[in-house]
Amino acid sequence: MMQTTQNSRDAIFGAIRSALKRSGPLPDARRAELDANVPQHTRPAQDENLLERFIRTFESRAGTVQHIASRAEIPAAVEAYRANMNLPHRAAVGAALKDLIWPADWQVHHNRAGTEELLSVSLCIAAIAETGSLMLGASADSPTTHNFVPDDHVVVLEAASIVGYFEEAWAILRQRSEGMPRATNIISGPSRTADVEQTIQLGAHGPRRVHVLIVAA
Amino acid sequence: MEIRSKEFKSRAVFAIHDASLQQAMGKARDGFVGKRAQQAAELPEFEALREEAKNLKNHILENLDHYLERYEDAVKRAGGHVHWARDAQEARAIILDICKRVNAKTITKGKSMVSEEIDLNEALIEHGMEVVETDLGEYIIQLANEPPSHIIAPAVHKTKNQVSDLFEAAHGGPRKTEVADLVNEARQVLREKYFRADVGITGGNFLIAETGSSMIVTNEGNGDLTQTLAKVHIVTSGIERVVPTLDDATLFLRLLARSATGQETETYTTISTGPRRATDLDGPEEYHVVLVDNGRSKMLAGHFRDMLRCIRCGACMNHCPVYGSVGGHAYGWVYPGPMGSVLTPLIKGLDNAYDLPNACTLNGRCASVCPVKIPLPDLLRELRHLQHQQELSPVMQRRALKAWRFVATRPKLYHAGEWIAVRVLKLLGRKGSIRRLPFAQAWTDVRDLPTPEGQTFLQRWQAQRGK
Ligand code: SF4
Numbered sequence: 025m026m027q028t029t030q031n032s033r034d035a036i037f038g039a040i041r042s043a044l045k046r047s048g049p050l051p052d053a054r055r056a057e058l059d060a061n062v063p064q065h066t067r068p069a070q071d072e073n074l075l076e077r078f079i080r081t082f083e084s085r086a087g088t089v090q091h092i093a094s095r096a097e098i099p100a101a102v103e104a105y106r107a108n109m110n111l112p113h114r115a116a117v118g119a120a121l122k123d124l125i126w127p128a129d130w131q132v133h134h135n136r137a138g139t140e141e142l143l144s145v146s147l148c149i150a151a152i153a154e155t156g157s158l159m160l161g162a163s164a165d166s167p168t169t170h171n172f173v174p175d176d177h178v179v180v181l182e183a184a185s186i187v188g189y190f191e192e193a194w195a196i197l198r199q200r201s202e203g204m205p206r207a208t209n210i211i212s213g214p215s216r217t218a219d220v221e222q223t224i225q226l227g228a229h230g231p232r233r234v235h236v237l238i239v240a241a
Numbered sequence: 242m243e244i245r246s247k248e249f250k251s252r253a254v255f256a257i258h259d260a261s262l263q264q265a266m267g268k269a270r271d272g273f274v275g276k277r278a279q280q281a282a283e284l285p286e287f288e289a290l291r292e293e294a295k296n297l298k299n300h301i302l303e304n305l306d307h308y309l310e311r312y313e314d315a316v317k318r319a320g321g322h323v324h325w326a327r328d329a330q331e332a333r334a335i336i337l338d339i340c341k342r343v344n345a346k347t348i349t350k351g352k353s354m355v356s357e358e359i360d361l362n363e364a365l366i367e368h369g370m371e372v373v374e375t376d377l378g379e380y381i382i383q384l385a386n387e388p389p390s391h392i393i394a395p396a397v398h399k400t401k402n403q404v405s406d407l408f409e410a411a412h413g414g415p416r417k418t419e420v421a422d423l424v425n426e427a428r429q430v431l432r433e434k435y436f437r438a439d440v441g442i443t444g445g446n447f448l449i450a451e452t453g454s455s456m457i458v459t460n461e462g463n464g465d466l467t468q469t470l471a472k473v474h475i476v477t478s479g480i481e482r483v484v485p486t487l488d489d490a491t492l493f494l495r496l497l498a499r500s501a502t503g504q505e506t507e508t509y510t511t512i513s514t515g516p517r518r519a520t521d522l523d524g525p526e527e528y529h530v531v532l533v534d535n536g537r538s539k540m541l542a543g544h545f546r547d548m549l550r551c552i553r554c555g556a557c558m559n560h561c562p563v564y565g566s567v568g569g570h571a572y573g574w575v576y577p578g579p580m581g582s583v584l585t586p587l588i589k590g591l592d593n594a595y596d597l598p599n600a601c602t603l604n605g606r607c608a609s610v611c612p613v614k615i616p617l618p619d620l621l622r623e624l625r626h627l628q629h630q631q632e633l634s635p636v637m638q639r640r641a642l643k644a645w646r647f648v649a650t651r652p653k654l655y656h657a658g659e660w661i662a663v664r665v666l667k668l669l670g671r672k673g674s675i676r677r678l679p680f681a682q683a684w685t686d687v688r689d690l691p692t693p694e695g696q697t698f699l700q701r702w703q704a705q706r707g708k
Contacts, residue, residue: 029324029325029326029335032325032326032327032331032534033325035327036325036327036480036532036534036538037306037309039534039538039539039541040305040306040309040480040538040541041306042542043538043539043541043542043546044303044305044306044541046306049306049307049310050304050306050307055307058304058307058308058485059311061485062488063297063485063486063488063489063492065290065293065297065488065489065491065492066286066289066290066293066492067286068284068285068286068495069285069286081505085506085508135522136522136523138436139432139433139436155505155506156505156506157506157510162517162521162523162524163518163520163521164520164521164522167521167522167523168465168469168523168524169469169470169522169523171465172462172465172466172469173466189491190487190488190491190494191487191488191491194486194487194488194491197487203319203514204319204452204454204512204514205514206513206514206515206516206517206518206521206524207465207468207469207511207512207513207514207524208454208511208512208514209465209509209510209511210509210510210511210512211508211509212506212507212508212509212510213508214508215460215461215462215508215509216460216461216508217377217378217424217460217461218272218394218460218502219376219377219378219381219394219395219396219461220377220381220396220399220401220404220420220423220424221265221268221400221401221420222268222269222272222394222397223401223420225420225421225424227424227425227428228377228424228428228460228461228462228463229375229377229428229431229432229461229462229463229466230461230462230465230466230508230509231462
């Protein structure tokens with residue numbers, strides 16, 4: 025098998041180069057030039073304040089938001105949400121929020137989420153005002169299953185980590201010492217489908233609701 | 242999927258008389274076209290982005306080998322594996338190999354047009370594996386045992402009633418009739434599969450050379466559950482999908498959702514980079530990318546390089562009057578509509594899909610909405626030209642064209658012929674119109690031809706000029 029793939033690889037590169045009327049790879053100088061290129065693509069103009077724009081766009085995609093004054097208020101806000109949604113006293117909480125004091129009668133764990141999990145709480149890396157999206161990265165502090173398995177996903181967003189454009193969110197990823205997360209999830213509201221007669225239905229496979237707690241800067 | 246594009250005409254006639262299909266297509270057309278137009282209108286930069294996207298794709302294609310090498314290196318650095326497949330058969334063999342090695346019993350799949358292109362499901366099922374499509378639309382057509390009829394909305398041809406029937410038969414009822422209940426039923430059935438899956442297969446909208454990541458864009462989250470919960474994640478993608486950096490992918494993201502589903506963004510954009518890390522609590526243990534050529538390097542060489550810019554948004558089919566009337570299945574292979582009419586003959590052979598480039602009115606709407614400005618009508622015309630050169634067109638048509646050429650290059654003969662034709666047509670006409678025209682019944686069966694006034698165009702033109 026390995027042999028075939030190697031032969032196929034060579035054949036494909038050969039075909040590409042002959043299609044491009046070249047006999048081998050580009051000269052090193054040209055390759056270095058391509059590698060050094062920093063794209064400057066047009067970004068859609070934004071004329072709102074970042075927080076306002078994020079809230080407007082996120083809500084337009086059926087997400088909900090709530091403002092809280094400090095990190096310490098997270099557990100109470102999640103408890104209110106849980107009670108309101110009539111969920112059991114249990115949640116998968118990203119280890120990034122481990123230090124908070126969660127209600128004593130709750131079953132809280134920081135492991136991956138299984139099908140029995142109805143509520144999860146995550147801390148996001150950033151939010152993108154352009155499209156009203158949250159950016160989460162897989163790690164021991166924020167397992168990917170928390171983002172997709174439970175019915176209700178509560179995401180904690182520090183107001184200071186809202187950026188205007190995708191490009192700024194990528195810059196945050198590039199600065200991480202540990203490099204790209206295994207999975208980077210850009211999430212714009214609850215899961216949805218329009219596969220049955222174009223009717224939009226929320227909660228296709230992922231969360232039915234995504235609720236953001238915005239922690240004041 | 243066996244190619245059945247040769248049956249285009251009969252399948253098109255059948256489709257036009259299929260009431261359920263016509264009902265479903267009508268709804269879809271209105272939704273997609275209106276929403277896209279609104280998105281385009283709300284973004285002043287939309288046209289500038291299309292032009293940039295076209296140029297960027299051209300740049301990538303011009304340096305494709307370089308970006309593919311950079312991408313391959315980066316995937317390896319992130320702990321992933323890259324496999325190269327010249328054609329469908331090699332791609333199937335690579336994927337089968339991985340599945341067998343990990344002793345896969347259940348395989349979940351996110352939407353991947355390349356996997357349709359390489360007939361993957363059949364091959365896996367033949368080897369005793371359970372293959373579960375998890376995109377709701379793909380799941381519906383898998384139950385119906387049909388191929389997708391649209392690249393974004395694979396079950397767009399199905400009515401709610403038909404989905405109710407399929408689900409009742411597959412899940413044992415009671416029969417659901419509300420969209421919410423149908424979606425919920427599929428959600429419950431598929432959840433169990435995600436958690437049981439050994440291998441999860443997804444497509445890749447973009448491959449990022451900078452980071453060695455694959456990027457998928459979905460609304461349902463099925464692709465994410467597929468790739469997060471399986472032990473092995475396999476990405477299938479065409480070699481043309483590579484982009485240099487995350488910023489470059491962003492240019493296409495800004496166009497993709499708007500063009501495809503008329504949204505500012507899809508719900509989920511996911512960037513996958515290698516297998517799970519030592520400290521991760523979830524994610525696949527292995528990460529593989531299968532890069533498929535299957536005719537693409539050939540397209541790169543000639544007139545059809547433009548087609549490799551395609552980002553598979555589906556806008557061209559949403560705006561195509563022919564697709565809108567006959568639906569995707571008439572096209573007889575995995576890619577329908579204008580982009581399919583170009584790709585199918587190029588991948589499967591000009592002679593296997595003769596009708597597709599010809600079933601086009603050259604109205605140009607597809608090209609005017611294509612986010613990467615692919616000149617689809619020009620490419621279709623070029624295919625007709627090639628078909629004609631290779632003598633694939635019907636003998637009668639070639640003779641007629643030859644005769645026309647003979648006459649048209651002799652002005653005197655042409656004018657005389659025209660003069661006679663106008664007079665004969667006038668004689669045939671009753672009350673200003675001709676109901677039936679010999680040799681052109683297919684045309685006059687559904688409409689009348691107005692009777693000519695008795696003068697040729699040139700005669701009237703000269704009379705006008707004389708004034
Ligand atoms: S040809 Fe253009 S409009 Fe059609 S699917 Fe491809 S990118 Fe979209």
